Amino acid sequence: MNTLYKGALVALLALGTSSCSGFLEKEPHNALSPSTTWKTPQDVHKFLIGCYDGWTSGSTILYLDCMSDFGFNFHVHEGYRSIGNGSMTPSNPGVSFYDYSTIGRCNLLLERIKDIPFTDEAERKDIIAQAKVIRAYQYYTMNIAYGGVPIIELPQTAEAAQLPRKTEAEVRAYIAKDLDEALPDLQKSPAARGRFGKGMALALRMREALYYGDWAIAREKAKAIMDLGIYELEADYAKLFKIEGQDSKEIIAAVQYLDNTKPLYTVIGSMYNNATGGWSSLVPTPNLLNTYEMANGMTITESGSGYDPAHPFKGRDPRMAKTICYPGADYIRTDGLKAIYNSLDKTLDGKNNPDYPEAANNSSKTGLTWNKYTYPATQYTDVWSCNACPIVFRYAEVLLTLAEASNELSGPSAEVYSALDQVRRRAGLPAVDRSKYASKDKLRELIHRERSVELAGEGFRRMDIVRWKASDGKMLAEHVLNAPLERVVGTVDSRISDPTMRATIKVSATAAEKKVEDRSFKPHYRYLPIPQAVLDRNPNFGKNNPDY
Secondary structure (H helix, E strand, O other): OOHHHHHHHHHHHHHHHHHHHOOOOOOOOOOOOHHHOOHHHHHHHHHHHHHHOOOHHHHHHHHHHOOOOEEOOOOOHHHHHHHHHHHOOOOOOOOOOOOOHHHHHHHHHHHHHHHHOOOOHHHHHHHHHHHHHHHHHHHHHHHHHHOOOOOOOOOOOOOEEEEEEEEHHHHHHHHHHHHHHHHHHHOOOOOOOOOOOOOHHHHHHHHHHOOOHHHHHHHHHHHHHHHHOOOOOOOOOOHHHOHOOOOOEEEEEOOOOOOOOOOOOOHHHHHHHHHHHHOEEEEEEEHHHHOOOEOOOOOOOOOOOOOOOOOOOOOOHHHHHHHOOOOOOOOEOOOOOEEEEEOOOEEEOHHHHHOOOOOOOOOOOOOOEEEOOOHHHHHHHOOOOEEEOOOOHHHHHHHHHHHHHHHHOOOOOHHHHHHHHHHHHHHOOOOOOOOOOOOHHHHHHHHHHHHHHHHHOOOOHHHHHOOOOOOOOEEOOOHHHOOEEEOOOOOEEEOOOHHHHHEEEEOOOOOHHEEEEEOOOOHHHHHOOHHHHHHHEEEEEOOOOOOO
């Protein structure tokens, strides 16, 4: 983040923008007097930073996969566990994505900017466009979670904000309008890291279209991003999720955090296991582990793949080790010392193993932890308050969207294979076997798997498994989330030099030995329950989602 952006953020925070957080309960401008605040373009720029300050949460991005079969959130009070196991209710919804505070800020900016004199009209249009993209992202987040919410445009009283919910299609149209209107006025390359340019508007339009099966629009927007010519894959996959990779040309948008000014609190520290001083709040699962191909490009179930269930970490897709810290792996502790990760043995050298799943509440219950954003721990001065910047959109998603949308539209093609090959070759995998993946159905299997592992831990999995269908026509979530969540069971021999061979998994482990928790997914879980507090506050909202 450049000095101008940082300075504006500091100034904005000094203005007290948190006063806008009660948008549905207070006037959104209740602590921002137009007579003292809205005078110059610089005032508008400062307030725009306040809109960016709430456009999304880095913590939320990292926790989202806990609502799927790829992640687990142990600590119930954090909210994601109940959604992951299907126990959420309107009274106890787990996490609420229902929030108009940022929308209120954007609406206020869009209203007040009309009266501010600008010497450069393009500057005004660019600010308006950025605010519309931020607003569109907020509506997208709520619409995808709840399936229709009220559309609110600068109400003057709390009562005026009590509007009935719009349909999901109406909110989608509103999002598309904002993004389409914004696109011509946005800069091709954002003025500073953390600001939005054309790529962000196109990426949001692309993802939203993909999630609803609007294949032609998803493909069109993916190609438009590629045609900008400013994004490319980072050569080193792991670098993307480190501080050193925050200026990568692969990143289209990320949540910005700054040491000492606006740090990302707690979540990075919470990702480490007990022995490293973490809380294992969000951890990967064996379901993710089993999704990775072998390094030779074969799946673990294919004959001749070389997969050994007793040594499942050997010979796998290189992204696995860059994403998951698995038993037997080398890692670096927060004190800089090298260690071997062991979550399998109950005791080590006659002492209790703090990383054993049953050792404590803050030990990983699956026996796995994330490497994304956490390796090495020494990159952060303080893992509990740091400048990690979780990625929201990146170029690999664009390539994978192009592949999926194009395949759904017309089946296998050079365009589909090329997009997949770029992602796979960066990962260190062979190109797509054209003879094996020659039909639309077979290629769809590969695209889904490739998207799953490439974007693991980045918040995509829940939406993918509710939109993808299994062979019986049901949502994939009805299969993968209607089964007990399990952990890896076995032992680690630290004397072995090869990290991938140190762990020996107990293939004969019983269901009881492996079980973490029961999970459930019913068809109506596609949409989350509207929090009861929302319905109580807005009597005009309408009914909750069906079957809640």
